[in-house]
Amino acid sequence: MGDITVIGLGPGSIGALTEATINILKGNERVFLRTTKHPVVPLLMERGLIKGDSFDHFYEEIDDFGEVYRRIAVTLLEEAEKGPVVYAVPGHPLVAEDSVYLLQEMAREKGTKVEIIPAMSFLEPLFQVVGYDPIKGLNIIDALRLDKHFPLPASANVVVQVYSQLVAQDVKISLMDYYPDEHKIFVARAVGVPGMEQVAEVPLYELDRLPWIDYLTSVFIPPLPGAEKGPVKYPMxxxxxxxxxxxxxxxxxxxxxxxxxxxxxxxxxxxxxxxxxxxxxxxxxxxxxxxxxxxxxxxxxxxxxxxxxxxxxxxxxxxxxxxxxxHPHVFGNTRVKNSSEVSYNWDKIKEMEKRKEGMEEASILDSIPKALPALLKAEKVQKRAAKVGFDWPDYRGALDKIYEELEELKEALDRGNRSNTAEEMGDLFFALVNLARFLSVDPEEALQATVDKFIKRFKFMEKKAWETGKKLAGMNLDQLDQLWEEAKIVLNQ
CATH class of the missing domain: 1.10.287.1080 (MazG-like)
Incomplete structure (x- = not known):
């Protein structure tokens, strides 16, 4: 069983090929190219170093890249059984080259030896043209795996395999989730290849508008100022x-x-x-x-x-x-003395935002959600009205209003007018909420606590009745009242 030697053809110029790569090509006739779509391939063919045997036909026959790489690996392993073979890939064999990693994995299972010969990747000339030192941080993203590869805005990012304007459009849309539309990026084609290199610094939103994007294109995204460094702490x-x-x-x-x-x-x-x-x-x-x-x-x-x-x-x-x-008092230069000033500023800023968006309200009550629970809605309405001065001076006025509404409810009951009774009950609830607001009592929480207290007492009564072999439904009102008073004492409520 023979061996497989994997070599890299560099970024695309003949001068970027290493001496080791040239010597391997000179000494081997069984050279397989992943693709002939690489600037250095015609030059090597002119010099008689390769014949042009490639796996381009797999790309034409198969839509899924993963299956293409699997077929390449299987073919190489079959050829290796006949004798040593050389597999040549663009750039560096271990940089953005899935076919090599798959080949190594499958070769281990078969016991075939795979030797990797280092080469210059497309990254080195890219760093040169954009003027970036990768030691400051670098994240490499596969444009074809945007569902699994995500940018790290605090460091530089390189997006590879941006081989068409359609792919560039997908990349742009994905990156806009992480960067402002105007964030400046570098779009680079055939870097390091004389006569073919093209580099453009453009805002992110123009990424897919460059007509010369092709299979030699990658995108360099400089770090985003102010972005949080390190991995995301709270991932969604x-x-x-x-x-x-x-x-x-x-x-x-x-x-x-x-x-x-x-x-x-x-x-x-x-x-x-x-x-x-x-x-x-x-x-x-x-x-x-x-x-x-x-x-x-x-x-x-x-x-x-x-x-x-x-x-x-x-x-x-x-x-x-x-x-x-x-929160301009936290993130800006505004100064506040207390929480009341915070609330005042909040409302002013909110009002300015709505005016700016052309959403100024005809009424200060317009933005209160209609679906709020009645008690909460009543409290919010009263608070809004109080902000413009429509309010009692203190809790005494609110308390007197409760007695007034209670009298009106009695009158409605005496008249036997059911629709009027419902209206007066609503007025009484509204007045009770108003008093709760003056006393800084949350009406919803207060009523919930009372309901919970009733439930505990009632369950105690059921339990005590059951212990005597009775049911509450069979007791008279005096017996029920006695159990209720006992529940109040025992439960201390």
């Missing part, structure tokens, strides 16, 4: 990838059927389960419920992405930018 990618798979044709039928509207109830349910976990004080449960709530956000973002509106990166970017804008 795993969750996003799972959601993409669940919504894919091969995913889950239920997940694929969901819409923004169908998911509304789950968003509300998960929010309340988070609140319940907070009240219970179980941090493990709290963590789990926050994850369930985050899932709903990722779900909606995925649907929006499929519809071409926005994705999870836009969601995060939007809230991050808003937080910076609305």
């Amino acid at each position: 990618d795993p969750l996003v990838k799972i959601m993409q798979q669940l919504r894919s044709p091969e995913g889950c039928p239920w997940d694929r059927e969901q819409t923004h509207e169908s998911l509304k109830k789950y968003l509300i349910e998960e929010t309340y389960e988070v609140l319940d976990a907070i009240d219970n004080g179980n941090m493990n449960k709290f963590c789990e419920e926050l994850g369930d709530l985050l899932l709903q956000i990722a779900f909606h973002a995925q649907i929006a992405d499929e519809e071409g509106f926005f994705d999870i990166n836009d969601v995060i970017k939007s809230i991050a930018e808003k937080l910076v804008r609305r």
Whole structure:
């Protein structure tokens, strides 16, 4: 069984070939090229160093690059059984050359020896033309694997295999998730090859507009100023990838059927389960419920992405930018004395943002969501009205209003007018919320606490009745009141 020697043909000029590579070509006739589409190949053929035997036909017969590389490796191993062979690839054999890595893996299984001869890659002349020292940080991305390879904006990035304007368009769209549209990049073609080299520094949004992009093109992206260095500390990618798979044709039928509207109830349910976990004080449960709530956000973002509106990166970017804008006392030069001034500035900035976007409200109450729970909605309405001075001087006015509404409710009951009774009940609730606001009591939390207290007492009554062989439904009101008072004492509530 023979051996396989892998050589690199460098970036494309005859002068970049190493002496070792030239000597190997001179001493071997069984040379196989991954492709003849390389500037140095015609020059080597003119000098009689290669015959032009290549695997280009695999690219014409097979659409999947992975299968092309597998067929190349299989063919080379079969040829190696007949005697030593040389496999020549563009650039350096171990830089962006998947066929070589696959060949090494399959050769190990068969016991075939593979020797790698170092060569100059396309990176060296690229660093020269863009003036970058890779020791400052470098990340190499395969343009054909943008779903698995991601840029690191804090360091330099090189995107390889940008072999057409169509691929360049995909690269541009993907990079715009990480960089501003105007971020300057270098598009380089045939670097280091005399007469063919072309380099252009352009803003990212112009990446796919260069007409000379071809199979010799790569993209150099300088570091993004201010980008966080090192790996992402809080990655969202795993969750996003799972959601993409669940919504894919091969995913889950239920997940694929969901819409923004169908998911509304789950968003509300998960929010309340988070609140319940907070009240219970179980941090493990709290963590789990926050994850369930985050899932709903990722779900909606995925649907929006499929519809071409926005994705999870836009969601995060939007809230991050808003937080910076609305906290000039932290991220700017504004000075504040207390939280009241923070709230005042927040509202002013919010108002300015809406005017700038042409969304100025006709009423200060316009932006209050219609779907809010009634108690929370009432509180927000009252707070907005109070900001323009429509409010009681202190809690006494709010308390008197409760008695006034209670009297009106009694009158409605005496008249037997049911529709009027419902209206007066609403007025009474509204007045109660107003008093709670003056007393800095959250009406929703206060009512929830009272309901929970009632549930505990009632369950105690059921338990005590069961212990005596009775049911609550069979007791009279005096007996029930006695159990209620006992529950209050025992439960200390």
